[in-house]
Amino acid sequence: MKICMIGTGYVGLVSGVCFSDLGNDVICVDKDINKINNLKKGIIPIYEPGLEEIVLKNYKNKRLNFSTDLKNSIKKSDIIFICVGTPTKKNGNSADLSQVFSVGREISKYINKFKIIITKSTVPVTTGDELEKIISKKISKNKFSVVSNPEFLREGEAIRDFIYPDRVVVGSNDKKSNLILKNLYAPLISKGAKYISTNRRAAELIKYASNAFLATKITFINEIANFCEKVEIDVEDISIGIGLDKRIGSRFLRAGPAYGGSCFPKDTKAIVSTADKFKIDLSVIKSVIKSNKQRSQLLLKRVNHILNNKIKNKNICFLGVTFKANTDDMRDSSSLEMIPYLAKRGAKIKYYDPTGHKHEFDKFRNVSCSNSINNAMKNSDLIIIHTEWNDFKSINFKKLSTTKKLKIYDMRNIFSSEKITSLGFKYFGIGR
Numbered sequence: 061m062k063i064c065m066i067g068t069g070y071v072g073l074v075s076g077v078c079f080s081d082l083g084n085d086v087i088c089v090d091k092d093i094n095k096i097n098n099l100k101k102g103i104i105p106i107y108e109p110g111l112e113e114i115v116l117k118n119y120k121n122k123r124l125n126f127s128t129d130l131k132n133s134i135k136k137s138d139i140i141f142i143c144v145g146t147p148t149k150k151n152g153n154s155a156d157l158s159q160v161f162s163v164g165r166e167i168s169k170y171i172n173k174f175k176i177i178i179t180k181s182t183v184p185v186t187t188g189d190e191l192e193k194i195i196s197k198k199i200s201k202n203k204f205s206v207v208s209n210p211e212f213l214r215e216g217e218a219i220r221d222f223i224y225p226d227r228v229v230v231g232s233n234d235k236k237s238n239l240i241l242k243n244l245y246a247p248l249i250s251k252g253a254k255y256i257s258t259n260r261r262a263a264e265l266i267k268y269a270s271n272a273f274l275a276t277k278i279t280f281i282n283e284i285a286n287f288c289e290k291v292e293i294d295v296e297d298i299s300i301g302i303g304l305d306k307r308i309g310s311r312f313l314r315a316g317p318a319y320g321g322s323c324f325p326k327d328t329k330a331i332v333s334t335a336d337k338f339k340i341d342l343s344v345i346k347s348v349i350k351s352n353k354q355r356s357q358l359l360l361k362r363v364n365h366i367l368n369n370k371i372k373n374k375n376i377c378f379l380g381v382t383f384k385a386n387t388d389d390m391r392d393s394s395s396l397e398m399i400p401y402l403a404k405r406g407a408k409i410k411y412y413d414p415t416g417h418k419h420e421f422d423k424f425r426n427v428s429c430s431n432s433i434n435n436a437m438k439n440s441d442l443i444i445i446h447t448e449w450n451d452f453k454s455i456n457f458k459k460l461s462t463t464k465k466l467k468i469y470d471m472r473n474i475f476s477s478e479k480i481t482s483l484g485f486k487y488f489g490i491g492r
């Protein structure tokens with residue numbers, strides 16, 4: 061099939077590249093000429109394990125192309141995926157849909173034959189209706205169909221999540237488009253993905269409800285972890301104990317810092333805001349947002365306690381500063397609240413992240429980026445393990461001097477207290 065992906069951010073680029081790998085002809089379009097030129101040279105704008113190889117392979121065999129020419133890319137394609145950003149509005153909590161609608165207006169100018177226009181960006185319920193209205197101002201309704209096909213991929217696992225999704229959700233109000241999409245996804249369905257066909261509004265809401273539910277699950281276990289700390293229980297036991305109940309499930313039950321990233325914070329706010337418009341109070345999700353907002357301060361309180369309320373001049377090492385492992389993404393990472401808080405109180409902070417230096421901390425004189433784990437850890441009073449990269453799981457703490465009363469705050473519970481204590485260091489975890 062001939063596919064056009066509009067927007068080469070996370071969702072657009074990964075999905076486009078994977079569709080080409082399934083044998084389709086794909087053009088990935090973006091306004092950013094530098095990005096497109098770089099992609100043509102094989103320079104990938106995001107950190108995503110495995111992506112570069114698939115880009116190079118499919119670009120070489122000409123199934124994948126990159127372009128800034130929206131008009132011709134639309135004309136040549138049968139299926140158009142809208143994958144532009146839907147960030148939180150500057151003043152408020154709702155999703156800013158200006159890019160989606162502006163792309164809709166552009167598409168309407170270039171429809172030369174029947175096109176399926178799909179929102180893959182996360183868009184609030186009824187956005188498809190709005191998009192259909194915008195396009196039908198220029199084009200008769202029998203010339204196009206607006207479909208919702210949300211994407212559930214995780215950063216760092218995006219390729220795997222695309223190829224082996226738990227489910228493919230297609231929300232369409234017309235049967236013809238549904239059949240075409242079922243055919244597009246046939247290679248994934250044959251590998252075990254469930255294909256769910258719903259009306260368009262339901263598909264839009266499935267995406268938000270999924271992210272809100274996962275954020276709720278994480279927040280739930282984070283609050284249980286707070287309780288565990290008071291009553292000397294290991295939250296890891298609780299996660300296993302409740303996760304084995306199939307009704308609950310074991311995934312997304314890892315306690316840790318506040319959840320972050322490009323989706324959960326934005327999408328929880330947006331679903332609440334959309335529901336508010338319909339006069340529905342999503343009180344559970346509201347309290348999840350509140351709890352997550354307070355979490356970094358709660359963890360910083362513990363840091364204060366660990367350092368006996370003496371943060372000034374303490375050498376603190378941060379291992380990992382992105383919102384989770386296997387990504388270079390800093391969006392809504394809890395380190396963005398924690399590092400400035402500690403820096404402003406006079407701590408000397410060295411951080412190491414496998415994805416390198418982060419400009420977000422440049423304005424702090426007492427925060428520096430180290431080029432290795434060992435350099436970052438040298439002379440530390442406290443090491444904070446902020447993300448769960450495999451590189452950190454294999455750290456040999458034996459090499460560190462035990463003369464200093466070194467403390468380790470393992471915010472991802474990747475080490476056991478016994479192991480660290482046996483080396484002569486003080487160990488603190490989450491919910492243990």
Ligand code: UDX
Pocket residue numbers: 211212213214215216271274278311312313314315316317318319320321322323324383384
């Ligand atoms: C998420 C959704 O999982 C994905 O389906 C959607 O398409 C986009 O948003 P992503 O933001 O890439 O994906 O990361 P994810 O792995 O879901 O983690 C989100 C946040 O939750 C991170 O801060 C992570 O550290 C945290 N998390 C996740 C936990 O704290 N505990 C867990 O058990 C799982």
